[in-house]
Amino acid sequence: MKVVLLGTAHPFRGGLASFNERLILEFIRQGHEASISTFTTQYPGILFPGTSQFSKSPAPDIPIKREVSSIDPVSWWKLGRKLKKQSPDILIIKYWLPFMAPCFGTVAAIARKNKHTKVICIADNIIPHEPKFYDRFFTRYFLKRCDAFITMSNSVLHDLATFDRKKLRASNPHPLFDNFGSRHDRTEACSQLNVSPDKKYLLFFGFIRDYKGLDLLLQALQDERLQDLHLIVAGEFYTDDSPYKEMGA
Numbered sequence: 001m002k003v004v005l006l007g008t009a010h011p012f013r014g015g016l017a018s019f020n021e022r023l024i025l026e027f028i029r030q031g032h033e034a035s036i037s038t039f040t041t042q043y044p045g046i047l048f049p050g051t052s053q054f055s056k057s058p059a060p061d062i063p064i065k066r067e068v069s070s071i072d073p074v075s076w077w078k079l080g081r082k083l084k085k086q087s088p089d090i091l092i093i094k095y096w097l098p099f100m101a102p103c104f105g106t107v108a109a110i111a112r113k114n115k116h117t118k119v120i121c122i123a124d125n126i127i128p129h130e131p132k133f134y135d136r137f138f139t140r141y142f143l144k145r146c147d148a149f150i151t152m153s154n155s156v157l158h159d160l161a162t163f164d165r166k167k168l169r170a171s172n173p174h175p176l177f178d179n180f181g182s183r184h185d186r187t188e189a190c191s192q193l194n195v196s197p198d199k200k201y202l203l204f205f206g207f208i209r210d211y212k213g214l215d216l217l218l219q220a221l222q223d224e225r226l227q228d229l230h231l232i233v234a235g236e237f238y239t240d241d242s243p244y245k246e247m248g249a
Contacts (some may be wrong), residue, residue: 001027003032004188007036007087008038009038010059011059012038019094020129022177035062036064037079041069050212064074068107069081070103073102076102076103080110084117089116089117093121095199097139098142100143105138111147111203120146120148121146123151126156127159127162149167151171153171156171195230199228201231202217202221203232206219206235208233208238208239209239211212233248
């Protein structure tokens with residue numbers, strides 16, 4: 001089977017890239033011809049809240065091509081035409097943000113004109129955490145170009161039903177990542193992190209936005225029954241960090 005995934009991948013960083021790269025690697029291990037088409041421009045710099053969109057890690061050993069810009073309609077048309085001609089059996093699109101819907105929807109619409117390629121959307125979100133006025137219009141534009149859907153939770157599956165009730169869909173929890181290296185001995189890991197091996201730790205890992213729930217975790221850890229737990233926050237703040245530091249003081 002020939003599979004193309006359209007979405008975030010190296011040199012871009014983050015959970016989306018990790019998920020997409022690991023998924024395509026698994027397709028390859030299962031004997032399929034699989035590759036990723038990723039962005040030349042993912043977010044314009046003015047819209048990106050972090051320090052860098054790019055990873056410092058080496059590229060994974062899978063086929064990745066940077067060939068579409070989220071803000072360049074000409075590149076959408078070119079990639080759509082290319083995929084229409086290549087005629088993959090499946091075009092997977094990892095959807096998380098309505099901002100990407102015009103790009104993804106246009107590529108999908110052109111690619112599936114070959115009457116062979118099926119477009120499968122893997123949706124992290126259908127309704128975004130941080131709403132904008134264009135969300136429903138953009139999302140509807142994209143979803144109409146999909147043949148089937150996979151969501152990461154039942155709540156997102158429910159959100160999908162507000163746009164579409166007829167197309168094939170399924171919900172499957174986010175699989176456990178196995179691409180962050182081998183497990184370390186606890187004593188050795190504590191030594192590398194310069195923390196005591198005699199304490200219990202809880203890890204909050206990843207980019208930090210207001211909707212991620214770090215504030216709820218900090219509130220919960222004030223419970224006297226959890227006083228023996230020590231929280232490690234390992235991630236970049238994409239929001240004002242001062243309220244969180246005050247809560248954790």
